[in-house]
Amino acid sequence: xxxxxxxxxxxxxxxxxxxxxxxxxxxxxxxxxxxxxxxxxxxxxxxxxxxxxxxxxxxxxxxxxxxxxxxxxxxxxxxxxxxxxxxxxxxxxxxxxxxxxxxxxxxxxxxxxxxxxxxxxxxxxxxxxxxxxxxxxxxxxxxxxxxxxxxxxxxxxxxxxxxxxxxxxxxx
Amino acid sequence: xxxxxxxxxxxxxxxxxxxxxxxxxxxxxxxxxxxxxxxxxxxxxxxxxxxxxxxxxxxxxxxxxxxxxxxxxxxxxxxxxxxxxxxxxxxxxxxxxxxxxxxxxxxxxxxxxxxxxxxxxxxxxxxxxxxxxxxxxxxxxxxxxxxxxxxxxxxxxxxxxxxxxxxxxxxxxxxxxxxxxxxxxxxxxxxxxxxxxxxxxxxxxxxxxxxxxxxxxxxxxxxxxxxxxxxxxxxxxxxxxxxxxxxxxxxxxxxxxxxxxxxxxxxxxxxxxxxxxxxxxxxxxxxxxxxxxxxxxxxxxxxxxxxxxxxxxxxxxxxxxxxxxxxxxxxxxxxxxxxxxxxxxxxxxxxxxxxxxxxxxxxxxxxxxxxxxxx
Numbered sequence: 001x002x003x004x005x006x007x008x009x010x011x012x013x014x015x016x017x018x019x020x021x022x023x024x025x026x027x028x029x030x031x032x033x034x035x036x037x038x039x040x041x042x043x044x045x046x047x048x049x050x051x052x053x054x055x056x057x058x059x060x061x062x063x064x065x066x067x068x069x070x071x072x073x074x075x076x077x078x079x080x081x082x083x084x085x086x087x088x089x090x091x092x093x094x095x096x097x098x099x100x101x102x103x104x105x106x107x108x109x110x111x112x113x114x115x116x117x118x119x120x121x122x123x124x125x126x127x128x129x130x131x132x133x134x135x136x137x138x139x140x141x142x143x144x145x146x147x148x149x150x151x152x153x154x155x156x157x158x159x160x161x162x163x164x165x166x167x168x169x170x171x172x
Numbered sequence: 173x174x175x176x177x178x179x180x181x182x183x184x185x186x187x188x189x190x191x192x193x194x195x196x197x198x199x200x201x202x203x204x205x206x207x208x209x210x211x212x213x214x215x216x217x218x219x220x221x222x223x224x225x226x227x228x229x230x231x232x233x234x235x236x237x238x239x240x241x242x243x244x245x246x247x248x249x250x251x252x253x254x255x256x257x258x259x260x261x262x263x264x265x266x267x268x269x270x271x272x273x274x275x276x277x278x279x280x281x282x283x284x285x286x287x288x289x290x291x292x293x294x295x296x297x298x299x300x301x302x303x304x305x306x307x308x309x310x311x312x313x314x315x316x317x318x319x320x321x322x323x324x325x326x327x328x329x330x331x332x333x334x335x336x337x338x339x340x341x342x343x344x345x346x347x348x349x350x351x352x353x354x355x356x357x358x359x360x361x362x363x364x365x366x367x368x369x370x371x372x373x374x375x376x377x378x379x380x381x382x383x384x385x386x387x388x389x390x391x392x393x394x395x396x397x398x399x400x401x402x403x404x405x406x407x408x409x410x411x412x413x414x415x416x417x418x419x420x421x422x423x424x425x426x427x428x429x430x431x432x433x434x435x436x437x438x439x440x441x442x443x444x445x446x447x448x449x450x451x452x453x454x455x456x457x458x459x460x461x462x463x464x465x466x467x468x469x470x471x472x473x474x475x476x477x478x479x480x481x482x483x484x485x486x487x488x489x490x491x492x493x494x495x496x497x498x499x500x501x502x503x504x505x506x507x508x509x510x511x512x513x514x515x516x517x518x519x520x521x522x523x524x525x526x527x528x529x530x531x532x533x534x535x536x537x538x539x540x541x542x543x544x545x546x547x
Contacts, residue, residue, distance in 0.1 A: 034218065034221055034222070034225075037218060037222075038222055038225055042229060066182040066185075066186070067181070067182050067185050070182075070185065070186050070189055071185075071189070074189050074193070078193075078210070079214065081210075082210045082211050082213070082214030082215075083211075083214055083215075083218070087196075087197050087200035087201060087206070088196060088197070088200065088206075088207050088210055088211075089193040089194065089196045089197035089200070090197065092193045093190055093193045093194065093197075096186070096189050096190055096193065097186075097190070100182070100186050139194075139197060139198075139201070140197075140201065
């Protein structure tokens with residue numbers, strides 16, 4: 001292993017952190033969902049932002065507990081489903097998997113590294129969109145478009161937002 | 173089994189959670205039923221928050237709009253203030269021009285009806301002597317002005333020419349302390365000598381204490397001085413009291429200087445006139461309205477020739493009658509005549525378009541056009 005990879009993976013074996021405050025645990029997902037429901041009506045250019053996903057990734061990375069990660073992903077996803085036109089469960093399953101894998105990843109990488117956060121943000125956005133597309137196409141038999149270029153671009157944008165956003169959430 | 177569950181606890185939980193959601197999804201798809209409770213809960217919890225957010229957004233936008241409006245209003249206010257100042261200046265200039273035009277018109281009118289042969293002149297400057305009430309006019313000996321000629325305005329006498337040069341003349345005002353002229357009162361026919369005092373009022377000297385003179389009485393030129401022809405207004409008595417010795421102390425306000433001096437008349441040939449018994453300088457001169465404009469169309473001309481008083485409604489009625497005659501249409505029998513049919517009401521040749529547009533509008537409109545108040 002190189003020094004760079006050691007730096008990225010250097011948190012292995014450190015004690016787990018449970019520093020997220022309870023109010024933040026409630027308010028941040030609510031605010032993220034509220035933002036996603038409310039903001040496109042006013043700020044249409046922010047429609048690409050998937051804040052519930054970023055909240056799920058953040059909590060999963062911070063808690064470093066897979067069960068905790070999948071449960072919070074499930075909760076946020078089901079809440080998001082409640083506002084969608086699709087049957088309840090699609091976002092729930094997608095975000096459950098995101099929470100699980102993000103928590104699993106956090107046990108192997110340094111989740112406070114900016115580069116890791118950017119990469120994780122981009123990867124899970126792509127994973128989220130792709131999985132959602134697969135589930136909707138297969139389980140609901142709804143033909144929805146999937147643009148690779150657009151997904152990559154929005155993934156980069158979401159990752160770019162994730163880095164300062166995670167830094168901000170760290171201070172709560 | 174227990175070992176396996178502990179060993180793969182997280183995977184087990186993941187599979188259970190995913191399975192539950194998959195089952196939920198399958199149930200909804202299969203039964204074509206939604207879970208309204210979840211959506212109602214979500215909507216019910218979201219709407220109040222969204223309402224708060226919306227009111228906050230709207231109030232923020234309203235505040236920002238108000239601030240922007242305030243800025244725009246301030247700019248607009250500054251622009252309007254600048255415009256107002258410019259318009260005030262323009263208004264002031266136009267008023268001055270109008271006043272000048274009015275004075276010129278009054279002067280010309282007075283010049284026409286005065287029996288004296290006069291020459292209009294404009295005050296172009298004042299003398300530089302300290303305390304001297306002397307002005308310069310733009311008419312001189314080239315125009316026939318001579319030393320000693322009287323200078324007047326329609327309101328009264330102004331002074332006399334003390335020096336005449338080819339291009340201009342000096343005029344001593346009646347307020348100059350060295351000015352003197354013979355005057356006579358209108359009511360009691362009291363003779364006296366007008367003397368300038370170096371300020372806005374003049375005195376009348378050499379009136380015996382025994383003679384009767386009232387405040388408000390008018391003085392006119394007597395013609396004794398051989399400068400001013402008899403019968404020109406001089407001024408109104410404001411002070412008349414008995415003096416310490418033999419003569420009264422009488423002060424008048426010179427009428428010719430009251431409206432400011434810009435244009436004056438130099439009397440080239442004076443004619444003596446009688447002193448009026450009563451004199452009211454504020455009395456307005458009656459002027460006839462100008463003659464009406466020429467008729468605009470042959471139809472109007474025809475009616476003018478026939479001496480029929482025509483209003484616009486009469487003309488329209490006449491035109492419709494002619495259209496009915498030309499097109500053979502009988503009104504009241506149904507159908508619509510061709511109102512565009514050519515009838516003989518074309519404009520009279522030689523008249524410019526719009527000529528006579530104010531015909532029939534009456535003297536009030538004519539007076540308004542001429543800038544006069546209606547009488």
